[in-house]
Amino acid sequence: QQQVKQSPQSLIVQKGGIPIINCAYENTAFDYFPWYQQFPGKGPALLIAIRPDVSEKKEGRFTISFNKSAKQFSLHIMDSQPGDSATYFCAASIGFGNEKLTFGTGTRLTIIP
Amino acid sequence: DTGVSQDPRHKITKRGQNVTFRCDPISEHNRLYWYRQTLGQGPEFLTYFQNEAQLEKSRLLSDRFSAERPKGSFSTLEIQRTEQGDSAMYLCASSSRTNTEAFFGQGTRLTVV
Numbered sequence: 001q002q003q004v005k006q007s008p009q010s011l012i013v014q015k016g017g018i019p020i021i022n023c024a025y026e027n028t029a030f031d032y033f034p035w036y037q038q039f040p041g042k043g044p045a046l047l048i049a050i051r052p053d054v055s056e057k058k059e060g061r062f063t064i065s066f067n068k069s070a071k072q073f074s075l076h077i078m079d080s081q082p083g084d085s086a087t088y089f090c091a092a093s094i095g096f097g098n099e100k101l102t103f104g105t106g107t108r109l110t111i112i113p
Numbered sequence: 114d115t116g117v118s119q120d121p122r123h124k125i126t127k128r129g130q131n132v133t134f135r136c137d138p139i140s141e142h143n144r145l146y147w148y149r150q151t152l153g154q155g156p157e158f159l160t161y162f163q164n165e166a167q168l169e170k171s172r173l174l175s176d177r178f179s180a181e182r183p184k185g186s187f188s189t190l191e192i193q194r195t196e197q198g199d200s201a202m203y204l205c206a207s208s209s210r211t212n213t214e215a216f217f218g219q220g221t222r223l224t225v226v
Contacts, residue, residue, distance in 0.1 A: 004155075006155075036217075041219065042219055043117070043204050043206070043217030043218050043219050043220050044156065044204070044217050045216075045217065046214045046215070046216075049214075089155045089156070091155070100158045100161065100169060100171075101146075101148075101156070101158060101215065102158070103155030103156050103157070104155050105153070105154055105155050106153070106154070106155050
């Protein structure tokens with residue numbers, strides 16, 4: 001049972017564009033929503049995370065938009081660069097923030113020069 | 114602080130053999146997690162330790178799998194009687210009591226032939 005659905009599966013954007021990756025969750029008990037970036041051969045690395053008491057969070061070029069009523073959240077990457085090419089995973093968990101992260105299936109992002 | 118370290122990075126084994134992986138978390142981190150990631154999918158939670166106590170196990174962790182963290186520091190994940198379906202990347206992550214970020218290691222890629 002997939003509790004976090006992620007789309008699109010892959011995305012190609014020109015340099016400077018704004019890729020948007022979307023996730024939807026089912027479990028209303030989730031209260032921590034991180035995004036991870038993974039390069040080939042590496043483990044996932046935390047990019048940015050949000051809790052449901054805010055609708056938006058920005059860190060550098062990365063922004064999370066959160067819609068609690070729709071049970072959806074999305075990642076926007078401003079001024080995208082070829083170095084942002086990676087696989088991005090949304091995730092969700094209940095409680096402190098780390099126990100039993102439930103991941104989406106990932107989005108392979110390619111930024112073309 | 115050298116991050117989360119996993120050993121080996123790659124393991125090829127014949128079906129039916131036992132394998133053991135090791136994870137060394139970041140030194141001050143008391144929480145340790147094991148995840149499994151198959152190709153094209155997000156990581157799936159396997160189990161979680163707080164210090165030496167194993168607090169939660171996923172139903173994905175069949176009785177052929179066992180994890181230990183004997184002194185609350187490094188952890189081992191053993192798979193007995195490996196099957197081809199066990200082929201995956203096994204990721205370890207750690208976090209501290211006061212920081213919500215989980216840091217992942219580079220993973221151990223297991224191939225069962």
